Amino acid sequence: MSAITRDEVAHLARLSRLALADEELDHFAAQLDVIIGAVARVAEVAADDIPPSSHALPLTNVYRPDEARPGLTPEQALSGAPAVEDDRFRVPRILGEEA
Amino acid sequence: MSLIHKSAAELGALVARGEVSAVEVAQAHLDRIAAVEPKVNAFLHVDAETTLAQARRVDERRAAGEELGPLAGVPIAHKDVFTTVDMPTTAGSKILEGWRPPYDATVTRRLREAGLVILGKTNLDEFAMGSSTENSAYGPTRNPWDLSRIPGGSSGGSSAAVAAYQAPLSTGTDTGGSIRQPAAVTGIVGMKPTYGGSSRYGLIAFASSLDTPGPFARDVMDAALLHEAFSGHDALDSTSIDAPVPSVVEAARQGDVAGLRIGVVKEFGGEGYQAGVLARFHETVELLETLGAKVVEVSCPSFTTALPAYYLIAPSECSSNLARFDAMRYGLRVGDDGTRSAEEVMALTRAAGFGPEVKRRIILGTYALSSGYYDAYYGQAQKVRTLIARDFQAAFQQVDVLISPTTPTTAFPIGERADDPMAMYLADLCTIPSNLAGNAAISVPCGLADEDGLPVGLQIMAPVLGDDRCYRVGAAVERALADRWGGGLLAKAPAL
Numbered sequence: 001m002s003a004i005t006r007d008e009v010a011h012l013a014r015l016s017r018l019a020l021a022d023e024e025l026d027h028f029a030a031q032l033d034v035i036i037g038a039v040a041r042v043a044e045v046a047a048d049d050i051p052p053s054s055h056a057l058p059l060t061n062v063y064r065p066d067e068a069r070p071g072l073t074p075e076q077a078l079s080g081a082p083a084v085e086d087d088r089f090r091v092p093r094i095l096g097e098e099a
Numbered sequence: 100m101s102l103i104h105k106s107a108a109e110l111g112a113l114v115a116r117g118e119v120s121a122v123e124v125a126q127a128h129l130d131r132i133a134a135v136e137p138k139v140n141a142f143l144h145v146d147a148e149t150t151l152a153q154a155r156r157v158d159e160r161r162a163a164g165e166e167l168g169p170l171a172g173v174p175i176a177h178k179d180v181f182t183t184v185d186m187p188t189t190a191g192s193k194i195l196e197g198w199r200p201p202y203d204a205t206v207t208r209r210l211r212e213a214g215l216v217i218l219g220k221t222n223l224d225e226f227a228m229g230s231s232t233e234n235s236a237y238g239p240t241r242n243p244w245d246l247s248r249i250p251g252g253s254s255g256g257s258s259a260a261v262a263a264y265q266a267p268l269s270t271g272t273d274t275g276g277s278i279r280q281p282a283a284v285t286g287i288v289g290m291k292p293t294y295g296g297s298s299r300y301g302l303i304a305f306a307s308s309l310d311t312p313g314p315f316a317r318d319v320m321d322a323a324l325l326h327e328a329f330s331g332h333d334a335l336d337s338t339s340i341d342a343p344v345p346s347v348v349e350a351a352r353q354g355d356v357a358g359l360r361i362g363v364v365k366e367f368g369g370e371g372y373q374a375g376v377l378a379r380f381h382e383t384v385e386l387l388e389t390l391g392a393k394v395v396e397v398s399c400p401s402f403t404t405a406l407p408a409y410y411l412i413a414p415s416e417c418s419s420n421l422a423r424f425d426a427m428r429y430g431l432r433v434g435d436d437g438t439r440s441a442e443e444v445m446a447l448t449r450a451a452g453f454g455p456e457v458k459r460r461i462i463l464g465t466y467a468l469s470s471g472y473y474d475a476y477y478g479q480a481q482k483v484r485t486l487i488a489r490d491f492q493a494a495f496q497q498v499d500v501l502i503s504p505t506t507p508t509t510a511f512p513i514g515e516r517a518d519d520p521m522a523m524y525l526a527d528l529c530t531i532p533s534n535l536a537g538n539a540a541i542s543v544p545c546g547l548a549d550e551d552g553l554p555v556g557l558q559i560m561a562p563v564l565g566d567d568r569c570y571r572v573g574a575a576v577e578r579a580l581a582d583r584w585g586g587g588l589l590a591k592a593p594a595l
Contacts, residue, residue, distance in 0.1 A: 004466065012462045012469075016418065017425075019446035020458070028459060031520055035463060038521055039407040042479040045486065052481030053488060055308045055338075056294045056537025057563065062337045076201040080429030091427050092441040 003036040004029065102127040107173045107267040107321040114161070114172030121161075121172030125154035125216050128174045132218065132265045135595045140240050141250075141260040143179045144186050145219035150174070153216045160214065170328055171214025176266035178257050179220035180227055181207050181312070182301040186217070190303045191225040191235040191253075194424050194431045194452030204301025205336065206270060206312050209329040218266055221256030225454045226421065227272055227305045229253050230280055230526035233517050234456045241513070242285060244553055244592050248510040251281025251526075254315070258285040261315050263595060268325050269315040274306050275409050276506075276530025278313045279542035283505035283556025286544045286588045288322045288573065289315050291530075293563050294537035295340040297326075298333035306416035307338075309409075309534045317589055319543060319574040323351035326566070342564060345539075350567035354574030356390050361572070362397030362498035367529045373508040375548025379555040380504045383545045386579055387502075387572075397494045397501060401486035402532045408483035409531045410524060411467045411476050418464030421457065424449060459520065488536040495562045500572055503529045505542040505556030533560050541569035543576055544588040554588060 006029040013020045013028075020028070074087050083090040102110065102124055113119045129147050136142060157172045177183065180190050182200035189195045203211070210217060224234035232240040232255030240255045242248040243263040250259040254271030258281030261269050271278040273291035282289025290313045297312040304310060314325035326347050333339045363384060368377055388394050426432040426448035427441070434447035453461070467476040494501055507528055516523040533540040542556040557576060561568035581587055 008466075009462060012465045013458075014446075016461045016465050017422075017442065017446045017449050018453070018458055018461065019443075019450040021450075024455075024458070028455075028462060031459060032463060032466075034521055035410065035459075036466070039410045039476070039480075041407045042404060042411060042483050043475060045401075045404060045479060045483050050482040050485050052478060053484040054481060056484075056488070056535065057338070057340070059295075059338055064334065072201050079201055080198050082426060082430070082432035083435070089428055092435050092437075092439055092444045094441050 002033045003040065004032050103131045103264045105267070106318055107170060107316060108324060110173045110267060111169045111171060115167070121154040121157040121216060122151060124172055125150050125174050125218070128218055128266055135263050135265065138241065138246055138595055139243055139259050139263050139265070140238060141176070141221055141256040141263065141265060142219045143189060143191070143222050143237055143256070146186060149185050150216060150218050157214045157216060168213045168328065170324055173215055173268060174218045174266050175210060175215045176219060176221045176257055176260040176269035177207065177210070177217050178223055178254055178270045178272060180223055180272055180303045181270065182303070183207050183217070183220065186220055188220065188303070190227070191223040191237060192452065192454070192457070193236045194448070196431065198430055202301060205298035205333045206329045207301060213328040215328065221254070221260055221269060223256055224253035225457050226303065226417070227253040227274055227277055228417070228456050228460055230276070230523055231513070231516065232256060233513060234454055236454055239513055242510045243595060244286065245510065248512055248553070249284070251284040251510065253277040254281050257315050258282055258287060258289065261287050261317055262589060262592070267317065268321060271313055271315055272302060273311050273313055273534065274309045275413060275534050276527035278315065279505050279530045279540060279556065279558060280526055282315060282542040284510035284554060286554030286592065287315055287317050288319050288541065288543050289313065290322050290326055290541040290569060291533060291539065292326060292330060292566050293340070293539045295338050296344065296564070296566065297330045298336045298339055300333055300335040304420040306413040307420060308416060309413060317587065319570055319577050320348070320351045323347040323570050340564070345564055345566040347567050347570045350570040351574045353571055354578055356387055356392040356572055356575045359392045359500070359572065360498040361387055361392045361394045362494055362501045363394060364402065364501050364503045365396050365398045366400065366402045367503040371507055371525070372504065373548060373550065375550045376504050376506070376508060376555050378549065379546035380557065383557050383576060384502070386576065390575055390579060395498065397498060399490040399494055399532070401483060401490045404483045405487055405532045405535055406524065406528055408480040409535060411480035412484065412535070414460040414464035415467045415477050416464070418461045418468065421461055424452065456520070484535045487532050491532070491536045491538055491562070500568050501560040503558045505529060505558040509548050509551055509553035509555060529558055538563050539566040539569050541573050543573040545576065545580065546588070547591065
């Protein structure tokens with residue numbers, strides 16, 4: 001039995017906002033099946049009494065005083081934008097036309 | 100000896116004494132880059148004018164009587180994953196082709212403050228995901244020892260540039276071995292500092308809980324000097340450690356292992372390891388004993404599940420981090436013809452702008468974080484992470500440092516593993532545990548494999564904030580081997 005199906009990979013690609021071609025989906029589905037089969041070995045690790053670590057070091061939240069500091073100018077912030085209008089990022093339509 | 104063959108420490112001293120100018124040193128390296136770059140392809144961007152302007156400023160600061168550090172006037176190759184205001188920053192991806200960042204990374208800023216002269220930006224696996232630099236959207240870098248082979252990755256441009264004498268120093272980032280593995284396969288020194296010891300601010304994120312900037316150099320002292328130059332607390336990185344930088348330069352100077360307890364990791368070696376790698380490793384173990392170290396075998400049973408845990412944790416973090424490439428604020432935008440929605444443009448842009456390995460990891464990470472799979476994959480991987488940290492803690496009760504080969508094999512041929520992701524992932528088998536636990540680890544050259552005459556690396560792992568121990572042991576090995584060989588390993592490399 002395969003660890004992941006082509007349909008699942010297509011669904012994950014949609015969630016990830018990746019418009020993949022059919023050949024790419026075929027290719028990735030086969031490779032991901034092998035990879036997921038291999039990484040599933042983490043399940044062998046004895047379970048319940050081991051706390052998970054999200055991070056290597058025991059860090060707690062770090063705060064700084066809430067004071068205004070200089071930031072990027074609008075010109076700097078927009079310097080890499082694909083499209084700009086009136087000192088703002090210009091983006092394609094967000095909502096469907098019928099919405 | 101020509102300028103390009105000198106160490107960074109020597110170049111810094113020559114410039115400080117006024118025997119040679121920073122401009123002359125920079126020009127010598129630019130000439131070397133022009134001569135060998137068509138063969139090596141270590142750089143994504145070189146701009147002689149910007150480089151020489153930086154060098155002139157160092158000479159002016161010196162002339163004005165300013166007190167400058169030991170690396171002032173020394174050239175450096177900078178991995179193209181750190182932002183630089185005066186050079187494009189691409190992370191090896193088409194999605195950022197030509198992007199000019201509006202701010203410098205903290206590492207970049209500290210290089211400039213130390214008077215280092217940035218020669219250009221080096222090639223890498225796209226978004227630092229890979230072990231060969233073949234995943235760069237701009238073509239592979241070649242190993243100066245054998246141009247048909249990989250220079251390691253992801254920091255393969257940085258390792259190749261230093262091994263090819265294009266630069267005495269370079270920067271890298273290490274998420275699963277991306278400094279140590281390229282250093283090992285190109286016969287140079289590469290250090291992954293303790294996580295949080297060097298700033299991630301302005302480093303394009305791959306896996307934020309693992310990414311660690313570090314130095315490459317041709318010898319241990321040079322690596323220590325660079326380590327010290329860009330490390331230390333940074334208020335702009337919330338995971339930066341607010342503690343003094345370990346005294347790595349002093350440790351490199353000391354280079355003494357008498358009385359030190361050294362543990363050989365039992366789980367690393369045997370099947371899957373190249374005979375020539377193991378032979379050089381075992382010789383180095385004997386060498387350490389003759390130098391007065393007490394060597395014992397140490398078992399770290401969880402290290403065998405580090406690789407699968409890493410290939411869940413790193414893709415999970417990457418799938419979240421790379422969501423910022425949305426075609427809206429910077430970088431590539433594809434298909435915005437006035438009829439398509441923002442979501443359609445986003446999906447088309449990401450499909451066109453990301454390469455196959457990045458897409459694979461985004462999908463894998465999205466899968467591992469999905470409800471229904473989260474506990475079985477990401478949750479379990481986080482438990483493995485706890486077990487690995489515990490293995491390290493137990494080991495460092497018994498010994499001062501742990502050692503292993505840095506990589507299971509020497510540099511493999513370009514193309515050999517390109518379409519077999521699992522085979523590629525094995526290159527990081529020995530390096531990953533230190534990323535998951537956040538401790539310090541270095542790779543230093545320990546000889547050439549008999550089968551192929553290619554470099555082998557020794558990995559030295561030390562506790563969190565024990566970075567100085569890596570340099571101390573590394574320098575001792577380097578000195579003893581230089582006595583045996585009558586010079587450094589790179590002297591054995593074929594001329595380019």
